[in-house]
Amino acid sequence: MNSKSYLETKLPLLFGVLFVIGLVAPFAVYPTFLMKILCYALFACAFNLLLGFAGLLSFGHAAFLGTAGYVCGMMVRDVGVTPEVGILAGTVAAGLLGWLFGTLAIRRTGIYFAMITLALAQMVFFLALQIKETGGEDGLQGVPRGHLFGVVDLSDNLAMYYLVFAIFCVGFFVIYRTIHSPFGQILKAIRENEPRAVSLGYDVNKFKLIAFVISAALAGTAGATKTLVFQLASLSDVHWHASGEVVLMTLLGGLGTILGPIVGAATIVSLQTQLADSVGSWVTVIMGVIFVICVLSFRRGIVGELQVLIKRSGVN
Amino acid sequence: MSGEIILETRGLTKEFKGFTAVSDVNLKVQRGTIHALIGPNGAGKTTVFNLVTKFLPPTAGSIHFKGEDITHEAPAVTARRGFVRSFQISATFPHLTVMENVRIGLQRKLGTEFHFWKSERSLDKLNDQAMALLESVDLASFADSVTADMPYGRKRALEIATTLALEPDMMLLDEPTQGMGHEDIERVVALIRKVSANRTVLMVEHNLSVVANLCDRITVLTRGSVLAEGTYDEVSKNPQVLAAYVGSDNINDAHH
Numbered sequence A: 001m002n003s004k005s006y007l008e009t010k011l012p013l014l015f016g017v018l019f020v021i022g023l024v025a026p027f028a029v030y031p032t033f034l035m036k037i038l039c040y041a042l043f044a045c046a047f048n049l050l051l052g053f054a055g056l057l058s059f060g061h062a063a064f065l066g067t068a069g070y071v072c073g074m075m076v077r078d079v080g081v082t083p084e085v086g087i088l089a090g091t092v093a094a095g096l097l098g099w100l101f102g103t104l105a106i107r108r109t110g111i112y113f114a115m116i117t118l119a120l121a122q123m124v125f126f127l128a129l130q131i132k133e134t135g136g137e138d139g140l141q142g143v144p145r146g147h148l149f150g151v152v153d154l155s156d157n158l159a160m161y162y163l164v165f166a167i168f169c170v171g172f173f174v175i176y177r178t179i180h181s182p183f184g185q186i187l188k189a190i191r192e193n194e195p196r197a198v199s200l201g202y203d204v205n206k207f208k209l210i211a212f213v214i215s216a217a218l219a220g221t222a223g224a225t226k227t228l229v230f231q232l233a234s235l236s237d238v239h240w241h242a243s244g245e246v247v248l249m250t251l252l253g254g255l256g257t258i259l260g261p262i263v264g265a266a267t268i269v270s271l272q273t274q275l276a277d278s279v280g281s282w283v284t285v286i287m288g289v290i291f292v293i294c295v296l297s298f299r300r301g302i303v304g305e306l307q308v309l310i311k312r313s314g315v316n
Numbered sequence B: 001m002s003g004e005i006i007l008e009t010r011g012l013t014k015e016f017k018g019f020t021a022v023s024d025v026n027l028k029v030q031r032g033t034i035h036a037l038i039g040p041n042g043a044g045k046t047t048v049f050n051l052v053t054k055f056l057p058p059t060a061g062s063i064h065f066k067g068e069d070i071t072h073e074a075p076a077v078t079a080r081r082g083f084v085r086s087f088q089i090s091a092t093f094p095h096l097t098v099m100e101n102v103r104i105g106l107q108r109k110l111g112t113e114f115h116f117w118k119s120e121r122s123l124d125k126l127n128d129q130a131m132a133l134l135e136s137v138d139l140a141s142f143a144d145s146v147t148a149d150m151p152y153g154r155k156r157a158l159e160i161a162t163t164l165a166l167e168p169d170m171m172l173l174d175e176p177t178q179g180m181g182h183e184d185i186e187r188v189v190a191l192i193r194k195v196s197a198n199r200t201v202l203m204v205e206h207n208l209s210v211v212a213n214l215c216d217r218i219t220v221l222t223r224g225s226v227l228a229e230g231t232y233d234e235v236s237k238n239p240q241v242l243a244a245y246v247g248s249d250n251i252n253d254a255h256h
């Protein structure tokens, strides 16, 4: 029998356990570190929706992460809106930018699609560097965390953590639901065999565009949230490094698996934090080596390989 | 036979960088018939399929389906008219289950294909219909298998079931028996005969005994042009057709 269903029956239990871990984690681990992981995990999950389930490789996802960060930062710091409005504004801005990118890129496939998204993201990077509103190389500094709904003081790290955790859970649910929806079914069909999906009467470009916008918007949610956590919208978030990092996180964790991007993000963020102190700028080289090892020896990623192991043991 | 024409091409031509793969093809397919498109390798049969289903834009000529000019239509729009193609290599969704494959075909009818906020459980109401389709092609026992794990002949049957889910008026089959053993061929031929009731089938087929058994009308294509058209008996006596088939299978041996 197919053991896919076996794994699926265990999923609610796994989600429950992870949820509880998420609730108690800030009492064991430094909350800021956890919040960084959660932001990148949401970013990677959003990216995975596109690459893992629609088969579209975007090499410009930093543009959504970074732009939302700037928009949220400006709204909160300069306009004075409450944090939830700032995050919403960042999300919407990233979604709109995603719609623009998507419209321009979606007719191309494979490497051409990746190149166009990269080129567009570089334009965004260039803008962020040049215009004075984004603060150039310094980024937007001194963004206040403010009071959630004007009530809850987010300068308290624990309060901030639970907000980030809640946002992550909502974002993750949106992605999970999208994958397991009537829309998600067609998306998977397109990934599996695009000409066949066309021959069955589906306008595949519309599906891809919607997936792109959802992915961009949620990458934006991650970026806006990150800005509040660190009180900084930084230029590095629109840099192509960030676009590359999210690819690495997703591949390392397990492309097209629902939990892979979270594991990948946690692994990479932990490594970066650990290594930054001890080896400095060698971090980049080490990340490169990890990437090569990942691609050469465990292509399914950590979660993907685990699934195969569980399946095998389930069959026996 | 002077039934209504469901598909017509006028002066259909396709050039690939100076090479003419399809040249001035005037094809008329009558509603309710099984029409074969035969010809040697590279004759342009698949290209004709790609053109009439709008997967490729023609260099010249026009395409008419049920009297309407569809020459400049998007392929998905043409499919929604009830004009559905299959592919020369088996066209399934390999990592979905067999049931899910058929449901992809059924799903558009629900009108929820863009609903990313709904649970996929809302698709379960299609299961009975999907199961009935699978039964009609003898695949009910495979419903929960992952498609990639099925034998080749079964995948082709699944493809037909998925196409049938759209209740098409006209189906295009590109070499439905290619690479199959004797038993599978018989099963697929019986299946095509069954599903061709109330619909039109245009098929590319190399196996001439299949053509002789199944098809009402035959168009022979060589080097992009129509060489002959008629019933099997007419075509198989045509000296030009015989000449074109010299060196390959002898067309007169095809009758079993």
Ligand SMILES: Nc1ncnc2c1ncn2[C@@H]1O[C@H](COP(=O)(O)OP(=O)(O)OP(=O)(O)O)[C@@H](O)[C@H]1O
Binding pocket: B016, B021, B039, B040, B041, B042, B043, B044, B045, B046, B047, B048, B088
């Ligand atoms: N996209 C393309 N670009 C360039 N040439 C092409 C393209 N598609 C087909 N051709 C050429 O057009 C000719 C007709 O090809 P087609 O696939 O239509 O033949 P066919 O009759 O289906 O052959 P077969 O029986 O082998 O399937 C061949 O010479 C092929 O090389």
Ligand SMILES: [Mg+2]
Binding pocket: B045, B046, B047, B088
């Ligand atoms: Mg062909």
